[in-house]
Amino acid sequence: MYFQLHRRRRGDFTSLINFFPLLRIRIGKVTGGSPLIELGAYTQLLVSYTILGGVYGLTALGLSLIWGVMKAVNWAHGDFLMLGMYVAFWTVTLLGIDPYIAAIVSFILLGLLGMMTHIIAIEPVVEKPGGHEATLLTTLGISVILESLALILWSPSPRSYYNSYKNTFLEVLGVRTSVAEAIAFMISIISIVAVDQFLRRVRIGKAIRAVSQNPIGARVVGIDVPRIRLMTFGLGVALAGMAGVLVSTFYPNIRPLAGSVWDIASYVVVIFAGLGTIYGVIFAGILIGILEGLGTIIFSNAFRQILVYAVFLMILLLRPQGLFGKALRRV
Amino acid sequence: MRLMMKLTLSVALLIVGAALPLFVDELTISILMQAYLWAFLAMSWDVIGGYGGQFSLGHAAFLALGAYTSTILLQSYNISPWIGMWAAGLIAGGAGALVGIASLRLRGPFFALGTIAFAELVELLLLYFKEITGGPLGILITKSGPENMLFNTQTPYYYLTLTLAIAGILFLRWFESSKFGIGLIAVREDEEAAEGVGINVYRTKVIGATISAFLTGIGGTIYAQWMHFIRPDILVKLDYSTQIAAIDVVGGAGTPYGGLIGALVLVPLSLYLNALFGGMIAGLSVILYGVVLLIMVVLAPGGIYGLVRGKLRGGRKGGK
Numbered sequence: 001m002y003f004q005l006h007r008r009r010r011g012d013f014t015s016l017i018n019f020f021p022l023l024r025i026r027i028g029k030v031t032g033g034s035p036l037i038e039l040g041a042y043t044q045l046l047v048s049y050t051i052l053g054g055v056y057g058l059t060a061l062g063l064s065l066i067w068g069v070m071k072a073v074n075w076a077h078g079d080f081l082m083l084g085m086y087v088a089f090w091t092v093t094l095l096g097i098d099p100y101i102a103a104i105v106s107f108i109l110l111g112l113l114g115m116m117t118h119i120i121a122i123e124p125v126v127e128k129p130g131g132h133e134a135t136l137l138t139t140l141g142i143s144v145i146l147e148s149l150a151l152i153l154w155s156p157s158p159r160s161y162y163n164s165y166k167n168t169f170l171e172v173l174g175v176r177t178s179v180a181e182a183i184a185f186m187i188s189i190i191s192i193v194a195v196d197q198f199l200r201r202v203r204i205g206k207a208i209r210a211v212s213q214n215p216i217g218a219r220v221v222g223i224d225v226p227r228i229r230l231m232t233f234g235l236g237v238a239l240a241g242m243a244g245v246l247v248s249t250f251y252p253n254i255r256p257l258a259g260s261v262w263d264i265a266s267y268v269v270v271i272f273a274g275l276g277t278i279y280g281v282i283f284a285g286i287l288i289g290i291l292e293g294l295g296t297i298i299f300s301n302a303f304r305q306i307l308v309y310a311v312f313l314m315i316l317l318l319r320p321q322g323l324f325g326k327a328l329r330r331v
Numbered sequence: 332m333r334l335m336m337k338l339t340l341s342v343a344l345l346i347v348g349a350a351l352p353l354f355v356d357e358l359t360i361s362i363l364m365q366a367y368l369w370a371f372l373a374m375s376w377d378v379i380g381g382y383g384g385q386f387s388l389g390h391a392a393f394l395a396l397g398a399y400t401s402t403i404l405l406q407s408y409n410i411s412p413w414i415g416m417w418a419a420g421l422i423a424g425g426a427g428a429l430v431g432i433a434s435l436r437l438r439g440p441f442f443a444l445g446t447i448a449f450a451e452l453v454e455l456l457l458l459y460f461k462e463i464t465g466g467p468l469g470i471l472i473t474k475s476g477p478e479n480m481l482f483n484t485q486t487p488y489y490y491l492t493l494t495l496a497i498a499g500i501l502f503l504r505w506f507e508s509s510k511f512g513i514g515l516i517a518v519r520e521d522e523e524a525a526e527g528v529g530i531n532v533y534r535t536k537v538i539g540a541t542i543s544a545f546l547t548g549i550g551g552t553i554y555a556q557w558m559h560f561i562r563p564d565i566l567v568k569l570d571y572s573t574q575i576a577a578i579d580v581v582g583g584a585g586t587p588y589g590g591l592i593g594a595l596v597l598v599p600l601s602l603y604l605n606a607l608f609g610g611m612i613a614g615l616s617v618i619l620y621g622v623v624l625l626i627m628v629v630l631a632p633g634g635i636y637g638l639v640r641g642k643l644r645g646g647r648k649g650g651k
Contacts, residue, residue: 020608028488037613041362043619059392067440071439073443073444120625120629121625124629125526125628125632128524128632129632130385132439132440133443133580134580134628134629134632135386135388136386136440137573137577137580137624137628138625138628138629139574140577140621140626141621141622141624141625141628142621142625143621144618144620144621144624145618145621145622145625146620148618149618152618238553263450264447265446266446267444271441275438304456305451305455306452306456306459308453309448309452309455310452312448312450313445313452315435316433316436316441316444316445316448317433317436317437317445
């Protein structure tokens with residue numbers, strides 16, 4: 001079924017429609033009453049999508065970093081996220097540790113994997129003419145390999161692990177969220193602030209910024225540019241791995257093709273945010289979350305993605321530097 | 332002398348290509364037929380992606396628009412695809428013009444992402460307008476007969492796509508030395524300089540994208556007629572967009588032969604691998620496909636054509 005040719009399910013956005021089975025059941029219980037309750041349901045929906053948007057921000061962070069520093073598109077981003085989900089699954093079920101400790105494990109493991117990927121697929125091509133396009137294709141190859149490996153090793157059927165955070169709910173002013181979602185949202189914001197501080201204050205972080213602003217100048221002042229690229233790619237993938245664990249705590253659908261749901265969302269967030277902004281991704285993520293929520297409320301579940309893409313294309317055309325980005329020079 | 336050699340080689344290859352169905356089995360014919368079709372799609376992509384340097388990852392949208400246009404014309408209005416394919420090309424070309432306009436503002440990876448979003452939007456719209464497109468179920472072609480471009484065996488499709496692939500090569504050969512083609516290459520190399528020597532960058536990019544999409548739309552019609560049914564989720568997929576681009580890049584982008592070489596390597600490879608390992612270990616063929624893609628892009632940036640030409644000319648790097 002999954003393997004006619006190399007048809008992967010990357011563009012398969014129908015899976016997004018089934019994105020929130022939990023959410024729909026919750027709304028289903030509330031709606032159908034008085035208009036006031038329906039208003040409550042809408043607030044609920046918006047809050048849920050805002051939280052989702054925050055996590056979008058985290059999933060996009062690694063992509064944005066890599067893109068900003070080496071102008072390379074990491075096509076396998078969603079697949080690293082998927083691997084993060086599996087790291088969570090295996091560590092939690094086999095070792096019985098807390099999923100939030102698994103996030104650290106995943107950060108380290110995926111960071112190492114990211115560096116390996118960089119050595120194989122990015123560094124050999126990134127500086128050649130047409131290198132941006134070449135990275136698109138090499139990371140596509142990596143993505144194909146990772147997805148297939150995951151399918152062979154872990155079968156296409158979805159898995160989930162028991163965690164108590166998912167089943168515990170917070171209720172604030174009549175709006176309910178699961179503890180897992182709330183923590184994921186908070187960790188997303190904390191990580192984004194942490195990465196921003198890392199880039200501002202730590203020596204390596206400063207070097208990363210220097211390379212992203214002017215690779216030649218950075219080399220002149222003695223920065224080992226290939227090494228910085230290696231570390232950036234590792235960090236970007238590590239963040240994807242961590243995001244994968246966080247997603248797996250509230251989105252109980254761990255399967256080899258799960259990355260596809262997230263990676264195009266990440267690209268949208270990166271474009272929305274624009275290059276060279278770290279805080280931009282969180283705002284852009286939340287904005288897209290809200291946009292999806294509004295699309296669902298005003299139109300229908302199917303139309304919400306149309307709305308997101310239409311707005312995305314409009315922003316791309318009217319403001320290619322993104323909402324929060326600085327004006328672009330020639331890429 | 333060189334010309335004579337080239338001519339003899341071309342004629343020989345042509346005869347081999349035309350006579351092949353007499354000697355091989357139906358499966359091989361089918362595989363080669365798919366390779367030719369993908370070659371044509373890759374060559375269509377080459378116009379804007381290779382010669383124009385605009386790395387589109389949304390060509391599946393044009394493929395789908397072409398396939399839907401001709402199929403709707405056939406199923407609802409009884410218009411033969413032989414005529415419908417031109418309408419398909421026009422509709423896809425119109426969409427291509429939009430993408431061309433977008434390419435004026437978006438550069439590099441941004442353009443690639445814009446085209447992905449465009450393709451996703453097309454897929455969502457195809458799903459949304461159920462009355463016309465059949466929604467997620469798609470459209471099944473219920474007609475038959477050669478007048479509707481529908482055949483019972485693979486051989487007619489083989490000749491159809493072979494013709495298409497040869498036409499594609501001849502077109503690109505003419506295109507790359509035409510005034511417009513040279514202008515497009517100039518725009519790829521340096522937009523400002525091209526503008527400086529009096530090339531209208533705006534017009535060149537938009538027309539380039541339109542031609543590319545027009546050809547892809549025609550390819551979409553052939554694809555639909557061969558498949559006998561169309562569905563948004565099998566047509567407008569990123570896989571198809573990336574596959575079209577990957578074939579051309581592996582073969583050699585910006586050359587008339589890159590598309591055919593890439594398709595003849597990658598398409599049979601993936602199909603044979605799938606047939607070999609498909610039953611036993613589902614993912615293995617796909618892994619090998621990924622590995623081949625990775626190795627090719629890393630080791631042969633000019634594609635196979637560039638590699639071979641570089642070797643022939645004594646180690647000089649070929650390519651774009």
